[in-house]
Amino acid sequence: MNVIEASGLGKRYGSTWALRECTLAIPAGHVAALVGPNGAGKTTLLNMAVGLATPSAGRVTVLGGRPAGSLAALDGIAFVAQDTPMYKNLSAADMLHLTRNLNHRFDQHYAEARLADLGIPLKRKAGRLSGGQQAQLALTLALARHPLLLLLDEPVAMLDPIARHDFMATVLTAMADEGVSVVLSSHVLAELERVADYLIVLSRGQVQVAGEVDDLLASHRMLTGPAGEVARCAGRPVVQLRRGEVQAHMLVRATADNPVPAGWEAHPVGLEELVLAYLREPGAAALPGPTLLRDAEPSGVTQ
Amino acid sequence: MDIDKSIRTGADGNVSAHAPAGSPIEFRLDASSGVPTYLQLVQQVEHALRLGYLKPGDQLPKVRDVVAALAINPNTVLKAYRDLEVKGLAVGRPGQGTFVQATLSQVALPELTTLRRSLSGWLTAADGAGLDEDGIVALFTSALRDFYERRNGSSRTRGGVAAGETAGVA
Amino acid sequence: MTALSIPARPAEDASLRPVPWRRMGWVTWRQHRFALTGVVVFLGAVAVYVWINGLQLHHAYAAAAACHPATSLACSRLIGEFRVGSFLANGFNLQAVPALIGAFAGAPVLARELETGTFRYAWTQGFGRWRWALAKLVPLAVAVTAAAGAFSALLSWYYQPLFLARNPLTLFPIPSNSLGAGMFDLRGVAFAAWTLAAFAIGALAGMLIRRVVSAMAVTLAAYAGLAFATGLYLRLHYLPPEVARNSFSFFVSDPARPVVVVSQWWTKGGTTVSPSAMNQVINSTFQRMMPVVHSSKEGAVAALKQPTNLHVLHFLTQHGYTQWTSYQQASRFWPIQWIEGGWLFALAVLLMAATVWLVRRRAA
Numbered sequence: 094m095n096v097i098e099a100s101g102l103g104k105r106y107g108s109t110w111a112l113r114e115c116t117l118a119i120p121a122g123h124v125a126a127l128v129g130p131n132g133a134g135k136t137t138l139l140n141m142a143v144g145l146a147t148p149s150a151g152r153v154t155v156l157g158g159r160p161a162g163s164l165a166a167l168d169g170i171a172f173v174a175q176d177t178p179m180y181k182n183l184s185a186a187d188m189l190h191l192t193r194n195l196n197h198r199f200d201q202h203y204a205e206a207r208l209a210d211l212g213i214p215l216k217r218k219a220g221r222l223s224g225g226q227q228a229q230l231a232l233t234l235a236l237a238r239h240p241l242l243l244l245l246d247e248p249v250a251m252l253d254p255i256a257r258h259d260f261m262a263t264v265l266t267a268m269a270d271e272g273v274s275v276v277l278s279s280h281v282l283a284e285l286e287r288v289a290d291y292l293i294v295l296s297r298g299q300v301q302v303a304g305e306v307d308d309l310l311a312s313h314r315m316l317t318g319p320a321g322e323v324a325r326c327a328g329r330p331v332v333q334l335r336r337g338e339v340q341a342h343m344l345v346r347a348t349a350d351n352p353v354p355a356g357w358e359a360h361p362v363g364l365e366e367l368v369l370a371y372l373r374e375p376g377a378a379a380l381p382g383p384t385l386l387r388d389a390e391p392s393g394v395t396q
Numbered sequence: 397m398d399i400d401k402s403i404r405t406g407a408d409g410n411v412s413a414h415a416p417a418g419s420p421i422e423f424r425l426d427a428s429s430g431v432p433t434y435l436q437l438v439q440q441v442e443h444a445l446r447l448g449y450l451k452p453g454d455q456l457p458k459v460r461d462v463v464a465a466l467a468i469n470p471n472t473v474l475k476a477y478r479d480l481e482v483k484g485l486a487v488g489r490p491g492q493g494t495f496v497q498a499t500l501s502q503v504a505l506p507e508l509t510t511l512r513r514s515l516s517g518w519l520t521a522a523d524g525a526g527l528d529e530d531g532i533v534a535l536f537t538s539a540l541r542d543f544y545e546r547r548n549g550s551s552r553t554r555g556g557v558a559a560g561e562t563a564g565v566a
Numbered sequence: 567m568t569a570l571s572i573p574a575r576p577a578e579d580a581s582l583r584p585v586p587w588r589r590m591g592w593v594t595w596r597q598h599r600f601a602l603t604g605v606v607v608f609l610g611a612v613a614v615y616v617w618i619n620g621l622q623l624h625h626a627y628a629a630a631a632a633c634h635p636a637t638s639l640a641c642s643r644l645i646g647e648f649r650v651g652s653f654l655a656n657g658f659n660l661q662a663v664p665a666l667i668g669a670f671a672g673a674p675v676l677a678r679e680l681e682t683g684t685f686r687y688a689w690t691q692g693f694g695r696w697r698w699a700l701a702k703l704v705p706l707a708v709a710v711t712a713a714a715g716a717f718s719a720l721l722s723w724y725y726q727p728l729f730l731a732r733n734p735l736t737l738f739p740i741p742s743n744s745l746g747a748g749m750f751d752l753r754g755v756a757f758a759a760w761t762l763a764a765f766a767i768g769a770l771a772g773m774l775i776r777r778v779v780s781a782m783a784v785t786l787a788a789y790a791g792l793a794f795a796t797g798l799y800l801r802l803h804y805l806p807p808e809v810a811r812n813s814f815s816f817f818v819s820d821p822a823r824p825v826v827v828v829s830q831w832w833t834k835g836g837t838t839v840s841p842s843a844m845n846q847v848i849n850s851t852f853q854r855m856m857p858v859v860h861s862s863k864e865g866a867v868a869a870l871k872q873p874t875n876l877h878v879l880h881f882l883t884q885h886g887y888t889q890w891t892s893y894q895q896a897s898r899f900w901p902i903q904w905i906e907g908g909w910l911f912a913l914a915v916l917l918m919a920a921t922v923w924l925v926r927r928r929a930a
Contacts, residue, residue, distance in 0.1 A: 124469050143690050147927075165582045167692050174686035180597070181682075187596060194589040195691035195698070231687075238692070262467040269460040269470035287425070287433055287468045310432075358538075363430060 094121045094157040096242045096274045097142050101151030104137050111137040112298045115151070119276060119291060121241075123305075124268065126289035127278035128368055133295040135278040136175065139246050142276075143172045156241055168197055171235035175246045177228045181220030185213055185230055192234045204237035211259075225256030232260060236267050243267070245277035261288060286364040294371050301371050302379045306364060309379065313367055316343045318357030325354055332377045333370040344370045346379065419457040421449050425466045433468055437476035441485065445500050456486060456494040585693045590701035598706060601671045605710055609663075609717045620724040627727035660721070660752055664714065664760040665789040671710050672768020673781040675702055676921065680776040689925075696926035703769055703918050711762040718757030725753060750801065751793070754903035759910035764789050766917035773921045796906070802828045804905040807892035812883050825893040833888050847887075851878050 095118045102115040112134035119125045127135045140146040141153050144162020152160075159166040183191065185208060193199040208215060211233075213226050222230060228248060235243060243264065249257040265288065267273050279285065285292070292309060294302035302309065313332070320341040323334065329351075332344040344362060353359045362370075371377055421444045423437055431439070444450040459473045477494045480486040487497045522532050595602075626644070633641035676699070679685040689695035751760055768785040775781040807828045832839045839847070855877055883889065894902070 123471070144695075145686060145689060164584055164692070164694050167690060167694060168582065170690070172686070172690040174683070174690075176683065178683040178685075178687050180684055180687075183596070191593055191596070192691065194593050195585065195688075195693040197585060197692050258467050262464050265463045265467055265470060266460055269463045283427070287427060287466075287472075290469050290471050 095119060096121045096125075096157075097153065097155055097276060098158070099138075099142075099151065099153040102138070102141065102148055102153050103150035104134075104141060104146060105149040110149075110298050112141075112295075113150070115300050117293065117300060117303055119274075119293070121274045122272060123291040124265070124275040124277070124289050125291035125293060126285050127276060127293050127295065128280075128282065128285065128372075129278075129295035129301075130372065132297075134298040135295055136246055137298075138295070139172070139244050139276070139278060143167075143170060143244055169241040170244060171238050171240035171242070172244045173228075173231045173235050173246065173248055175248075176251065177231035177248070179219040179227055179231065182218060184216050184218050185222070186215040188219055188230065188234060189215075189237075192238065196238050198239050200237045200239060204233050207233045207237075207263075224251045225253065225260075228252055228256065228260055229263070232263055236263070236273075239271065240273060243273050243275045243277075245275065247278050247280065250280065282365045282368055285368065289364075292364070292368070294368055296372055296375050301375070301377065302368075304379060309367065310362065310364065312346055312348055312379075313362050314345055314347045314351070315360045315362050315366075316345055316353065316357050317341070317360065318343075318354065322354070322356065332379075333374050418461075419455050420444075421454075421457065423457060423462055423466060425468065434472045434476040434479065437462075437473065438479050441476075441480055441496075442500060445485065445496070450496050452496050452498060454496045455492075456480075456496065458493055584697060587697075587701055590693065590698065591705070594702050594705055598671075598675070598702070601674065602706070602709055605667055605671055605713055609713055612660075612663075613717055613720050616720055616724050620720075623724065623727060661793070663717075664751075664757065664764045665786050665793070667710050667714065667761050668764020668766075668768040668789055669782040669785040671706060672765035673772040673785050674778050675706065675769055675772055676925070677772030677776055677778040677781040680773075681778055696922050699922050699925040703921065707762055707765050707914070707918065710765050711758050714761035715755075715758035718752060718754070721757070722753045725749065750899075750902075751797070751906075754900065755907035756903055756910075759907040759914075760793070762914045763792070763910040763917075766914035766921075767792075770917045770921045770924075773924050801902060801906060802826060802894050804902055805894070805898060807894050809890055809892045811891075812889050813891055825895050828892040828894060830889065830891045832882075833890065834886050839887070847882070848878060851881060855881065 097117060097119045099115050099117045102117075103113040104111045111132075115134075115138065127138065129135055137146065141148055142155055142161050144166065155161050155166045156169045159169070180188065180191075189201065189204050193201060205215070208230070211226070211229050213222065213230060219227060219230065228251070232248070245264070249260055252260060261284070264275055264277075268275055286306070290306050292302060292304060292306050293300060318341060320336045320339055323336065323341050323343065330346040332346060334344075335342045344367070347359075371379070421440070423440055425433065425436060429436070441450065441456065456477065459470050459477075462468065462473045463470050477486060477488065480494075481488060484498055485496065485500070486494050488494045519532065522535070527535065630641065630644040633644050679688060685695075688698060691698075693701075751757060764785065767788050768781065771781040771784045771788065772778070775784055831841070832844045852875075879889065
């Protein structure tokens with residue numbers, strides 16, 4: 094099952110396209126990281142997946158074909174928006190009651206136990222909790238609904254390192270326990286490798302990279318060699334070229350089996366370096382194959 | 397689900413509780429080392445085996461516990477455990493967890509001594525050629541990587557030796 | 567962080583029926599209890615004041631009405647006391663109440679969610695967002711309308727002595743005309759209907775403007791515009807006005823048949839004379855017919871003026887001019903109430919439906 098499927102999805106505000114020609118198939122059982130600079134379209138994509146925005150072009154379905162924003166979709170998706178909006182005047186207990194009333198499924202016991210674990214008093218008003226506590230409260234409300242898919246929009250942006258660690262630990266533990274799929278948008282590239290196993294890079298409203306992290310890392314290599322011989326490697330698809338006077342680095346799409354030109358060295362690339370390279374080269378793209386079968390895993394990389 | 401405590405009623409009717417039967421080891425994560433996460437887990441298991449922290453029959457930490465402590469993707473832990481299974485070092489029992497199956501073969505002491513002596517010789521030569529410590533490390537790491545890539549054909553299995561095989565490959 | 571596991575998810579519920587409506591009852595109450603209790607407390611406080619004053623009023627009226635003869639000194643004093651007690655005589659103070667209720671109870675419902683961003687939480691829960699909006703707006707509308715209705719029942723009781731048709735105390739200067747702009751919308755169904763309409767305007771304004779304070783301001787402005795247009799013009803034209811010729815008795819309100827004048831105009835020989843031209847004619851005739859007055863006392867002039875006006879008008883009608891008056895009888899009070907209540911109710915339903923439709927359709 095694909096948790097999010099988009100074909101030709103686009104969203105226009107006035108005359109600017111916040112997102113265009115977005116075609117994705119994010120498989121279930123993964124943590125998919127949505128990465129990109131500000132204004133790249135991450136929030137727009139998540140909003141459309143959750144029904145808060147209607148597409149200007151194309152369509153998006155969730156959880157194996159349910160229309161985004163429909164009751165079936167809302168039932169299976171829990172969304173935590175940026176800045177974790179909360180009713181400031183309601184206590185944590187009230188928020189639990191509220192979420193319970195607004196949904197089919199709500200695990201009151203789990204939610205109360207988690208809040209007790211975190212040291213969040215049930216009677217305290219949500220507006221008087223710290224940023225980290227608010228984020229954890231929002232996450233607790235989301236997870237207590239036992240969703241199939243958890244969507245997080247830059248959830249850890251305002252959190253200190255410990256709060257960030259705890260937040261992600263909760264999310265990933267929920268995934269381990271009951272197989273929740275996660276799609277989260279993030280700025281923090283350094284933590285990606287630890288957390289994400291599916292990567293989507295958005296740049297200027299378009300999808301640049303979409304695929305499993307393992308496949309992406311296995312299919313890229315950093316070649317280091319003499320600057321003068323760059324032309325010899327012209328046959329390989331080059332993602333990024335950085336050259337000094339004498340030495341050059343080329344990030345190419347090649348697997349370990351591809352022969353390395355004589356005089357050149359090949360190194361594997363880390364995820365952060367890979368993402369940065371793509372973000373700096375808007376023309377490059379690494380996308381799955383053209384077919385978008387419902388149950389097929391994307392192949393990862395094509396020419 | 398974790399069973400934190402097991403309560404046992406003794407012969408005299410008293411109820412006593414004893415310590416949870418968890419894993420002997422804990423994983424740690426060095427995020428800045430550049431080594432992929434799953435590989436770090438694999439290496440830590442092998443290291444623990446080598447040093448005797450883990451013995452056959454011991455349980456490896458439960459996936460959810462690792463995830464909760466390190467905030468890493470559960471698929472990563474699963475991948476590491478699968479890797480260990482492929483190498484024959486561990487085996488998964490459904491519903492119970494993953495357990496250590498075999499040890500890393502110990503290289504016999506005389507062989508270790510011989511290897512160490514030839515290594516010292518190489519180091520002397522490298523030092524004589526003008527290579528400093530970092531240079532030696534870089535050269536060695538590169539050669540090691542190339543060696544195993546050629547040997548294994550792909551990047552999937554690295555390091556470790558399956559039970560039963562000796563390390564007597566030149 | 568200790569390990570805390572979530573029990574396994576129950577089997578998927580194959581039927582995707584919506585979450586029951588009644589679950590929103592607690593939600594609406596918890597989120598809007600301040601607005602609701604505010605309305606009730608405010609109306610309650612005013613109601614207490616009206617009740618106490620009303621008892622006084624009724625008492626004074628009974629005393630004054632039972633007093634004979636009506637023109638004696640003692641009875642005049644009682645009449646005076648009765649007049650003083652009716653502090654709400656014009657009713658203009660209370661005109662603002664439906665507007666305020668609409669602004670403070672209606673506008674924030676959606677505007678605050680949109681302004682603070684909490685709609686990103688509320689509209690992504692399993693309940694569904696247009697159903698959520700409907701489940702909030704309808705109970706709130708019913709609650710404020712019921713409170714307003716109860717309040718206006720009290721007001722009707724309060725004003726009762728002023729509207730008794732067989733009121734022999736013709737010296738009352740208080741406008742006892744039930745169709746008058748100040749009084750009409752406080753009685754019958756009008757007050758409740760205006761409150762409902764104000765709430766609906768507030769809700770729609772909140773959804774369109776997305777800022778609480780601005781939405782409140784726009785609600786008040788829109789309500790004021792609508793109320794003035796209705797009071798000054800629309801209300802008198804629901805039913806076609808009756809027309810009378812040369813009925814000068816309308817200059818002094820007849821307590822037995824109170825009316826509200828819609829418009830007056832003059833014709834000569836079948837064609838309407840413009841008001842400015844008519845003014846000139848009346849003035850010149852008045853000048854000619856006015857007796858010379860040497861006294862400078864205001865009272866003497868005023869006493870002379872009144873019959874002179876009538877002389878002027880009689881004179882004009884005998885010289886080819888005809889005066890026309892269109893009017894509405896106060897006895898049409900209830901039909902006009904029902905018509906006004908009806909279209910306000912329809913408007914409120916339309917506006918709330920538009921609000922819910924916008925919630926459903928519009929991207930956030």
